[in-house]
Amino acid sequence: MDFRLSDSQNRLCEKLQSLLSGLPVSDLAEPEPERAAPVEGIVIKPTAASGEMIAFYRDLAFEQWSKPEKPGDERLLNIVLACEQAGRLPLDRSLRSLMLASWIALNVQEAAILKPLLNDLAVSLGGDDMQLTPRPVFTPGKNKSGPGKISGKLDLVEGVMNASHLLLDCETAKHQRGLFLVDLKNDSLERQSVGYIDRSRRAGCVTFNDTPVHRIADNCSDVLDDVVVLGRLLTTAELLGASDALLNHACDFVRKRRQFDQAIGNFQSVAHSCAEMFRDVEMIRSLLYATAVGHQGRGIPQNQGTAAAKALASELAGNVGEKGLHLFGAEGLRWHRGLHLLMRRIKALQILFGDRARCEDVILSHWEQSNDPEAAEYVL
């Protein structure tokens, strides 16, 4: 047993950090008002993902997901580490969606078609909990296994405004769901930008009017359930990245910010807030890594383990976000300081793929189904 990151994982993190440093500001950044006092020190801006970075993530996903599963393999943890690093920045691209689509492309026979589209692909899955109204309905064509059409509305899809294609699931029969690919340039659909909490992502709603779709897979509910569990794990990784980044920014700030003739970090209440943020970040990290590593070689992580990690991360990352913002004082509330971008990301991630209550229900349901209380625990 060894619960430290391996040398290769540390090297992967270093590589990812180097790819993520010095990225350009995205065009979602809002200019400061003329003659406003410049924001000095720590400034966070919406960040544009580079082509090199997207290609690295895509290749990493294919490399890791393609590896045969075996006890002790590191593929899932490597994917988690990649999403954690991406979560540190307010990137304009969801690398989690890229990772999930890559998994689908490799695990659903007909989905290989997705591979060349991954760079500009948006993903909307029923299990991501981003829908407020019933999901669009699929109507098969004359040839039931051929293309068909969908009608209805997707209320909120991250990144859909700058994507070329959309991967979505729809109900195909009672209790059956299928996967479909839509060309977003099709005239029979309408994309509309929405005011989304995460200001570094171009989110939108999509209305379909008998929009032709490419059928990728029928009756793939099991695969989609697995994707939801994976999505939960990867959003937890992003929560870890965002909260760890906020912790680092807050610590940097309190070391330098002087009030009453000293750095404010010297005040015990401030120092203890930092310690509590560190405590919460390490709790998230501990359960997330263990969930990823504990199920290596056993396919998709068990539902309840991932749900526990997501539920805890949702709670604790929220605490870290609020404390981090507070430690900056009024400066933390200034739009162009940009801390709110990470806070906004955290709020979105708390809901994506199941909020705390939904994740807790997963664990409770598992406890209920298990007659043997010992078996209800997921032990390594």
Next chain:
Amino acid sequence: MDAYENEQQRTFRDRARSWLKSNLPAGWEKGSKQEPTDADERLAFRLDWHKKLYQGGWLGLTWPVEWGGQGLGQTYQLIFNEELARHETPPMASWVGVELLGPTLIEFGTTKQKQDYLPGVLSGDDIWCQGFSEPDAGSDLFAIKGTARKIEGGWRLDGRKKWTSWAQYSKYCLVLMRTGSEKARDKALSTFIMPMDTPGLTVVETRMIDGDKEENELIMENVILPHDALVGPLNGGARVVMRNMSFARGIGTIERTLILEMILKKLRRSAKILPTPEAPAYARGEIRSRLVNLHSRIQALKYMGYRKVSEMEEGGAKGPVASVEKLVWAETNQALSRLAMDVIGAGGLLECHDLGDGTWPGYWLKEFFRSRGGAIEGGSNEIQKNTIAKRVLNVYAA
């Protein structure tokens, strides 16, 4: 990362599991796991268990072979402690000796001290306590005032110690004394081995809020110790004690975390029939949510502990997670016992009432009060936060 045990580790776990099943005190496994309530009988019960463990070769697993240990790595100690927790074994009589004092003597003691004392520590023949805190020096340990003055033939000790666990049953005490000026703080402290029957030493029991008399005051008036009672370098006592306390935050916290896991399982069962089977606490969404939340926290804490052991295995350093682990354990322990009191309702207010949930009368109440101590002993929550802020995050210079 490698979450899997290797073949030897699996074999070791199987051996430990099988030994424990055959050697637990009679009726323990299926019973309520209540120790004798009378203090002397309880000590005898724990001593009996200590000696069984010793005779089975399960004590001092990581101690060097030359000092009676097995010379195994920390992972083996972890596995054994996991099995102890999962079998909810009784505590051993001299936990302080085996887990804290022994490793301290191995690192700082003279060869003669090791020869004289280590066998009795392992066998349980000699129970040890540790006298560090004083009435005016708790969290600020380096402010202690009790003195050890060099005299002809040895040392003369004067002062008072507080919160000395199990002193009334101990044969020896590792005591921290001031050997220089108070201004020199941690640079003028030294540790000594003090036999508990030394003239001039008085032990006064302190009754705690859970009703137990685990803690004691030591009053030292003209206590004379020989020269060779000194452990470690003169005026190097702060280092000895800090190292000693780091052993407390080693494997022990993981065992205590696994005990929390077992307690949570009990509470889940209790919540389905208490406060009454007709209206169980489990029916309330708020209680279910708190149960799940504690489950997640305990799992996170457990893996944090595993990470620490992996770091210890590498070089003895526990890394930044040790203080976090202690802090989270104390907070979770309190949250768990608080939830238990909310689950059991009025029945929890009665000290001798059988709740019918398989626990012994007064179990949850005792857990509730005992959990207060976890946030104080071995470094309070505030001290842990100071340590994290100062040594890990480098934001606090005070």
